[in-house]
Amino acid sequence: xxxxxxxxxxxxxxxxxxxxxxxxxxxxxxxxxxxxxxxxxxxxxxxxxxxxxxxxxxxxxxxxxxxxxxxxxxxxxxxxxxxxxxxxxxxxxxxxxxxxxxxxxxxxxxxxxxxxxxxxxxxxxxxxxxxxxxxxxxxxxxxxxxxxxxxxxxxxxxxxxxxxxxxxxxxxxxxxxxxxxxxxxxxxxxxxxxxxxxxxxxxxxxxxxxxxxxxxxxxxxxxxxxxxxxxxxxxxxxxxxxxxxxxxxxxxxxxxxxxxxxxxxxxxxxxxxxxxxxxxxxxxxxxxxxxxxxxxxxxxxxxxxxxxxxxxxxxxxxxxxxxxxxxxxxxxxxxxxxxxxxxxxxxxxxxxxxxxxxxxxxxxxxxxxxxxxxxxxxxxxxxxxxxxxxxxxxxxxxxxxxxxxxxxxxxxxxxxxxxxxxxxxxxxxxxxxxxxxxxxxxxxxxxxxxxxxxxxxxxxxxxxxxxxxxxxxxxxxxxxxxxxxxxxxxxxxxxxxxxxxxxxxxxxxxxxxxxxxxxxxxxxxxxxxxxxxxxxxxxxxxxxxxxxxx
Numbered sequence: 001x002x003x004x005x006x007x008x009x010x011x012x013x014x015x016x017x018x019x020x021x022x023x024x025x026x027x028x029x030x031x032x033x034x035x036x037x038x039x040x041x042x043x044x045x046x047x048x049x050x051x052x053x054x055x056x057x058x059x060x061x062x063x064x065x066x067x068x069x070x071x072x073x074x075x076x077x078x079x080x081x082x083x084x085x086x087x088x089x090x091x092x093x094x095x096x097x098x099x100x101x102x103x104x105x106x107x108x109x110x111x112x113x114x115x116x117x118x119x120x121x122x123x124x125x126x127x128x129x130x131x132x133x134x135x136x137x138x139x140x141x142x143x144x145x146x147x148x149x150x151x152x153x154x155x156x157x158x159x160x161x162x163x164x165x166x167x168x169x170x171x172x173x174x175x176x177x178x179x180x181x182x183x184x185x186x187x188x189x190x191x192x193x194x195x196x197x198x199x200x201x202x203x204x205x206x207x208x209x210x211x212x213x214x215x216x217x218x219x220x221x222x223x224x225x226x227x228x229x230x231x232x233x234x235x236x237x238x239x240x241x242x243x244x245x246x247x248x249x250x251x252x253x254x255x256x257x258x259x260x261x262x263x264x265x266x267x268x269x270x271x272x273x274x275x276x277x278x279x280x281x282x283x284x285x286x287x288x289x290x291x292x293x294x295x296x297x298x299x300x301x302x303x304x305x306x307x308x309x310x311x312x313x314x315x316x317x318x319x320x321x322x323x324x325x326x327x328x329x330x331x332x333x334x335x336x337x338x339x340x341x342x343x344x345x346x347x348x349x350x351x352x353x354x355x356x357x358x359x360x361x362x363x364x365x366x367x368x369x370x371x372x373x374x375x376x377x378x379x380x381x382x383x384x385x386x387x388x389x390x391x392x393x394x395x396x397x398x399x400x401x402x403x404x405x406x407x408x409x410x411x412x413x414x415x416x417x418x419x420x421x422x423x424x425x426x427x428x429x430x431x432x433x434x435x436x437x438x439x440x441x442x443x444x445x446x447x448x449x450x451x452x453x454x455x456x457x458x459x460x461x462x463x464x465x466x467x468x469x470x471x472x473x474x475x476x477x478x479x480x481x482x483x484x485x486x487x488x489x490x491x492x493x494x495x496x497x498x499x500x501x502x503x504x505x506x507x508x509x510x511x512x513x514x515x516x517x518x519x520x521x522x523x524x525x526x527x528x529x530x531x532x533x534x535x536x537x538x539x540x541x542x543x544x545x546x547x548x549x550x
Contacts (some may be wrong), residue, residue, distance in 0.1 A: 008241070025400055033396040043062075062166070065434065085164035087119070095140040110394075119137050120137075120341065134341060138182045187224075187226075208527075215502075218249065225238060241267075249530075250534035319337075332417075332431050336442070343355045462504045465497045469497040491536040
């Protein structure tokens with residue numbers, strides 16, 4: 001089908017423009033920033049008072065778990081944070097055992113690379129969200145090069161577990177004040193995305209991309225609501241608003257975007273969930289079939305298969321970066337290993353962008369460390385306070401662009417090495433610069449060397465999934481009186497398939513060496529899927545409510 005295949009060359013250019021562009025801060029940038037300070041400060045200050053700041057690495061392993069799951073509803077967040085803490089302790093334990101059994105740096109780098117690959121694969125398969133595997137790899141890699149004996153491991157893991165328990169409490173605490181905050185934000189994002197699509201009037205080149213983004217936002221909002229547990233009154237009100245966003249996608253010409261945005265603004269406030277009263281009857285009929293929507297996720301092992309090339313890139317890149325660092329005589333090869341691990345994204349183009357951001361941020365961060373080192377060296381209390389400040393700054397800035405966050409992460413990492421004993425700033429700065437350059441160059445070379453041919457195969461599978469889901473929905477639409485449960489289940493399945501197709505197409509489009517992608521087939525499949533989704537909404541009678549709201 002040559003006419004359905006794009007003429008995009010198989011070798012793609014790597015971007016420079018926009019890589020360092022500073023974006024808008026995330027809606028909740030302050031929450032992970034405050035959470036990491038709240039989870040890190042008590043353990044570190046306690047160790048400072050006891051004169052055992054050398055143990056801070058083990059408590060920080062647990063404390064840094066507070067960075068995760070801020071976008072998840074609290075019922076799901078409780079499970080996710082518990083899994084992150086267990087994963088962190090597993091990686092830390094494996095690293096400590098290796099460190100106690102051997103001091104061979106080549107073996108330790110190899111273990112660190114394998115751990116990084118496992119952490120990357122598991123975090124991606126579990127869709128754990130930012131900051132992904134990088135924090136886990138940072139802790140386990142540093143622990144590999146900490147002097148250790150087998151009898152010390154239980155105590156060190158206990159410190160990590162205690163700090164991890166405190167991080168879990170910190171992560172869950174906001175639920176006492178705003179128990180529906182995450183799902184309110186997800187619904188607000190869906191409403192704003194639908195409004196952006198309505199404003200395009202379904203015309204122009206930007207409309208298709210905006211429509212896909214809105215469909216993804218609506219799908220994410222449903223996933224958020226379905227993971228909240230019991231259907232409370234606020235949740236039912238949120239569900240009606242998500243239905244309203246779906247109606248807007250089906251009938252953009254009959255929708256007022258300003259009303260969608262007004263609802264979104266109310267959701268971002270602290271008041272009650274706004275009620276779309278004119279949708280209540282139809283939405284409740286629709287939402288009565290929820291049992292058909294809450295389908296179990298694919299098993300974790302089945303999601304690991306497509307991640308093989310990414311895991312291989314991670315293992316190879318981290319190992320080679322560590323070996324090159326050792327060959328150059330750098331005292332902390334795990335910095336090169338972590339730099340390489342931090343690069344790997346969904347495709348080579350994104351990996352390249354992350355590499356540029358990492359290098360720029362680290363080099364500027366080294367200069368910041370040079371400026372702050374005299375203050376940090378005034379005493380251990382100053383050292384701890386500086387680290388807390390950089391913790392906050394990293395999370396406050398990283399959402400605007402990764403390189404901005406790295407400006408704070410770099411001096412923080414350098415200061416942490418001084419918790420056990422004072423270091424020479426010049427030597428620390430030199431090691432950091434060399435390891436950053438080695439990790440970025442070697443890590444990216446591994447990404448280029450390990451091609452991901454499966455990316456194209458995933459598009460073919462996604463196209464088949466969309467077509468099957470669309471045919472199922474179309475058969476139900478053709479029936480005189482379709483079963484509402486089956487129709488709603490088919491609609492959700494088709495929506496998920498269309499969103500998945502766009503994600504797979506975007507990932508494959510950024511691969512360095514890839515066969516020509518079936519861009520026209522993807523576009524036609526998306527268009528057909530969206531038309532069928534709109535038809536199901538109309539068949540369910542929801543579009544007739546537009547006149548009451550226009």
